[in-house]
Amino acid sequence: MVSSRERKVASKPDTREEILRTASRLLQLNGFNGFSYGHIAKELGVKSAAVHYHFPSKAALGVALVDRFRTRYRLWMEDAAGLPAADQLSGYVAIHRRFLERGARVCPGGVLQAELYAVPEEVQASVTQMAQEVHDWLVEVLTAGRASGELTFEGPPEAMATVVGATVQGALQMARILGAEQFDLAEAQLWRFLGVSRELTKS
Amino acid sequence: MVSSRERKVASKPDTREEILRTASRLLQLNGFNGFSYGHIAKELGVKSAAVHYHFPSKAALGVALVDRFRTRYRLWMEDAAGLPAADQLSGYVAIHRRFLERGARVCPGGVLQAELYAVPEEVQASVTQMAQEVHDWLVEVLTAGRASGELTFEGPPEAMATVVGATVQGALQMARILGAEQFDLAEAQLWRFLGVSRELTKS
DNA sequence: TCGACAACTTACTAACTAATAAGTAATCTC
DNA sequence: GAGATTACTTATTAGTTAGTAAGTTGTCGA
Numbered sequence: 001m002v003s004s005r006e007r008k009v010a011s012k013p014d015t016r017e018e019i020l021r022t023a024s025r026l027l028q029l030n031g032f033n034g035f036s037y038g039h040i041a042k043e044l045g046v047k048s049a050a051v052h053y054h055f056p057s058k059a060a061l062g063v064a065l066v067d068r069f070r071t072r073y074r075l076w077m078e079d080a081a082g083l084p085a086a087d088q089l090s091g092y093v094a095i096h097r098r099f100l101e102r103g104a105r106v107c108p109g110g111v112l113q114a115e116l117y118a119v120p121e122e123v124q125a126s127v128t129q130m131a132q133e134v135h136d137w138l139v140e141v142l143t144a145g146r147a148s149g150e151l152t153f154e155g156p157p158e159a160m161a162t163v164v165g166a167t168v169q170g171a172l173q174m175a176r177i178l179g180a181e182q183f184d185l186a187e188a189q190l191w192r193f194l195g196v197s198r199e200l201t202k203s
Numbered sequence: 204m205v206s207s208r209e210r211k212v213a214s215k216p217d218t219r220e221e222i223l224r225t226a227s228r229l230l231q232l233n234g235f236n237g238f239s240y241g242h243i244a245k246e247l248g249v250k251s252a253a254v255h256y257h258f259p260s261k262a263a264l265g266v267a268l269v270d271r272f273r274t275r276y277r278l279w280m281e282d283a284a285g286l287p288a289a290d291q292l293s294g295y296v297a298i299h300r301r302f303l304e305r306g307a308r309v310c311p312g313g314v315l316q317a318e319l320y321a322v323p324e325e326v327q328a329s330v331t332q333m334a335q336e337v338h339d340w341l342v343e344v345l346t347a348g349r350a351s352g353e354l355t356f357e358g359p360p361e362a363m364a365t366v367v368g369a370t371v372q373g374a375l376q377m378a379r380i381l382g383a384e385q386f387d388l389a390e391a392q393l394w395r396f397l398g399v400s401r402e403l404t405k406s
Numbered sequence: 407t408c409g410a411c412a413a414c415t416t417a418c419t420a421a422c423t424a425a426t427a428a429g430t431a432a433t434c435t436c
Numbered sequence: 437g438a439g440a441t442t443a444c445t446t447a448t449t450a451g452t453t454a455g456t457a458a459g460t461t462g463t464c465g466a
């Protein structure tokens with residue numbers, strides 16, 4: 001009422017993006033069944049029907065949410081494609097570590113996997129695809145990294161990929177309870193198993 | 204209406220136990236916010252008020268649920284206390300592997316950690332205690348196992364405990380999507396990191 | 407300046423949610 | 437066999453949920 005500025009001025013697809021940002025945070029904090037259209041609307045100062053305007057059903061919102069993460073992962077992977085295996089893996093861990101820093105969030109794929117059978121089928125399908133893509137990427141990086149001599153670990157890359165993925169995902173969830181330092185401990189241990197010494201590296 | 208038999212005949216504390224069993228399954232399948240009093244009641248053929256009779260609030264039910272798992276863990280740990288470290292760890296993994304076999308359930312602690320901020324505070328407190336207890340136990344077993352020469356791994360037992368716990372918890376969640384064999388692959392990889400050869404062992 | 411469209415709000419619904427109160431029937435106790 | 441207790445059911449509530457329909461307002465192109 002005071003001024004007509006301050007709302008949509010420059011960028012057009014403002015609300016839609018803010019909905020996705022807010023919903024992502026709520027998903028990572030409370031799970032898919034732990035937030036509602038009302039929660040999103042309240043935070044953004046709009047009515048819940050406005051959220052329905054952009055995402056007609058919660059299934060649609062869920063799919064958009066997961067696909068947004070999927071796209072980001074994919075873009076990041078393409079970007080990191082040329083780097084040494086250790087740097088790629090370091091970046092992968094850093095992405096998740098950042099979730100922790102930005103308010104004790106967990107991995108979006110992880111939380112949706114945990115409540116997999118309680119989310120709409122369309123969301124399940126998107127989660128499945130994302131999980132498969134990330135897993136395949138891990139196998140690829142680990143295989144190439146060992147072939148080039150950068151990484152030295154025993155056992156099949158497939159198994160190592162599951163351990164790395166599960167450790168990151170599980171440690172994020174545990175870090176909420178046992179403390180963020182547990183995540184760092186787990187990461188350090190992973191580097192040991194990968195045969196990479198990581199003292200003063202940053203990514 | 205047909206016959207007055209067929210209901211409570213022999214054992215007395217029947218319903219309360221059945222509620223806990225059903226609620227456990229629903230928790231491990233759908234998460235804490237993925238089931239209701241109505242769901243439990245429907246499965247047991249009673250009214251939801253009957254569930255409220257035994258567990259007045261969902262927070263109370265949640266605490267009872269977690270504490271039941273906590274007690275079982277504790278009893279099992281006491282039971283396994285004398286065994287070799289590798290056998291204790293093998294049993295720990297087997298408990299979780301059994302969740303997978305009994306209908307793709309995940310670790311109850313894991314699913315509650317994932318939606319931690321969306322469950323009642325009393326439940327959070329119980330989950331925290333359980334997670335801490337299991338973690339402490341893992342640290343203990345790993346420390347003793349390495350001291351006795353049974354296990355040979357690098358790095359602090361604290362870090363190894365987080366990796367083992369997170370891998371088991373995370374791999375259970377992933378196994379729903381990537382397949383149960385991923386859990387076995389992850390386990391095999393863990394044994395490699397622990398310096399234990401596990402070809403034809405069973406527990 | 408007209409009308410079409412985008413981005414909402416207001417107003418509503420039906421279903422589900424946890425929770426409570428009051429009643430009932432069987433059983434156990436003295 | 438009277439009274440209390442246990443284990444429920446019936447009935448109801450207030451709040452929340454996803455979802456819809458019908459309006460309102462601003463902007464933009466012709």
